[in-house]
Amino acid sequence: MSAPSDPPSGSEADAAPAPPSDAPPASEHDAPHASAASPRDALVDALRDALGPEAVATDPEVLASCAHDLTGRWHGAPRCLLRPRSTAQVARAVAACAAHGVPVVAQGGNTGLVGGQIPTAGEACLSLARLDDLEPVDVAAGEVVVGAGAVLSQVQQHVRRSGLDVPVDHGGRWGATIGGMVATNAGGARAVRHGLMRAHVRGLEAVLADGRVLRRLAGLRKDNTGYDLVGLLAGSEGTLGVITRVRLGLVPWQPRRLVALVGLPDLDAALALLAALRARAPELLEAADFLHREGLALVRDHHGLPAPLAGDWPVLAVVELAGPDDRADALASALEHALTAAGADPEAVAVADAPAQREALWTHRDGLNEAIAARGVPVKLDVSVPPGALASVPAAVADAVAAVDPAATTLTFGHLGDGNVHVNVLSDHADEAALTAAVLELVLARGGSVAAEHGVGVAKRGWVARARDPVEVDALRALKAALDPHGVLAPGRLVP
Ligand SMILES: Cc1cc2nc3c(=O)[nH]c(=O)nc-3n(C[C@H](O)[C@H](O)[C@H](O)COP(=O)(O)OP(=O)(O)OC[C@H]3O[C@@H](n4cnc5c(N)ncnc54)[C@H](O)[C@@H]3O)c2cc1C
Helix, strand or coil: CCCCCCCCCCHHHHHCCCCCHHHHHHHHCCCCCCCHHHHHHHHHHHHHHHCHHHEEECCCHHHHHEEECCCCEEEECEEECCCCCCHHHHHHHHHHHHHHHEEEEECCCCCCCCCCCCCCCCEEEEECCCCCCCCCEEECCEEEEEEEEEEHHHHHHHHHHEEECCCCCCCCCCCCEEEHHHHHCCCCCCCCHHHHHHHEEEEEEEEEECCCCEHHHHHCCCCCCCCHHHHHCCCCCCCEEEEEEEEEECCEECCEEEEEEEEEEEHHHHHHHHHHHHHHHHHHHHEEEEEEEHHHHHHHHCCCCCCCCCCCEEEEEEEEEEHHHHHHHHHHHHHHCCCCCCCCHHCCCCCCCHHHHHHHHHHHCHHHHHHHHHCCCCCEEEEECCCCHHHHHHHHHHHHHHHCCCCCCCEEEEEEHHHHEEEEEEECCCCCHHHHHHHHHHHHCCCCCCCCCCCCCCCCCCHHHHHHHHHHHHHHHHHHHHCCCCCCCCCCCCCC
């Protein structure tokens, strides 16, 4: 494992093929229009003129705030930190950087887990944090328009006052921005009910690589005048445009909620629990996640939590049911039925309906990323397999990791309904490239995806060409070349 201040020398990208010779430039040194005369000063001067001096930071202490990710795995040396307040300022910032041949990396809440938001090669870091306005909720349409920098938990509070909710939720809600969630097509625990972020983007506004503003904010339900540019920008991880505003589709807030933490003998039993919930009350199923006993022990240790259940169970399922006020009984009976159908031991079930207790149960799952980060810098791999193939994956992954690094600790957890497994490997002697290859090849052999919901970023860029066929890779490159011919936006990310 590399030291925290080292570049990710053994990263997944290292295990992958070198980028093609026609790949976009990675820094101002090879950008096609880099200025010969003192580009640093000229760029900063131009940016201060365009945005105002307080929106352009070059002080190393300030730059440090955007140069490291939460996992301690990705580190950068940003050229400068830009904090625009409006779409017009974002447009001016991107145009100035493009004119000076300096690439731009968009950063929202810096909760991303694949390094895409960290300016690892001297790029300008463009923070969207100040574009955080929340427009009034359009209750009739079930929509809200927010700035890209609006934080998920704030948007949740805002729309819940109107009886509506953001369909996508995850454990990074305290920091993740709507722009970042759209850019990564975030999933999370509720994907089992509502799908991923792209499905809920009714419109957006984005600044293109040349500084022009693309506006598709009208929110028309029927509009087939050409390609789906909104859908294309969702999941593009800052490589095709900097998202500045989003029109987000909302779902009804379900006030009655029941969370259960269930101890089970294996993942098959957890999948049986999910199947029983789906069969009995699909319209009430809100979330279904899993973790293993090793993960539970780590979270309890890190957060100082008491044992939540009697007994020592190999697998823990966290399920949530949610519905309107008049369905409280239906929630309880659906849960009871499913627990019986899955053969769950009644002694191994903790149930909560009050908000604080529900959150406390979720902490056993949501606290994992933080607990792992406190133990070391993990090799983090977010993968998915066809849901039917999920049960055997954690054990197979642990075996594959042990074959490469017998001393490593493998922790797996994830989302039961989506075949989505988060693999975290902790080791003092990790050969990241070998560990990554062992896990991702296993996933590909099972018909899975090497990038499920966290994105490709820097971490998995080299695996895209392995995971998609050559025709698809050509199409990805053609799209990038068409919208960002000079590699201004997030070079070295996503596109192989
Ligand atoms: C505790 C924890 C739990 C998490 N759980 C989940 C989970 O269950 N599911 C899930 O999908 N993710 C999860 N994540 C990952 C992360 O929160 C998401 O990827 C999130 O959507 C990123 O939002 P952000 O604002 O922090 O983006 P950042 O981390 O700042 O950026 C992420 C990527 O998006 C790009 N980007 C950011 N803003 C913009 C913009 N406005 N325009 C264009 N590009 C932009 C960046 O360049 C980068 O490539 C979790 C993270 C943490 C810390």
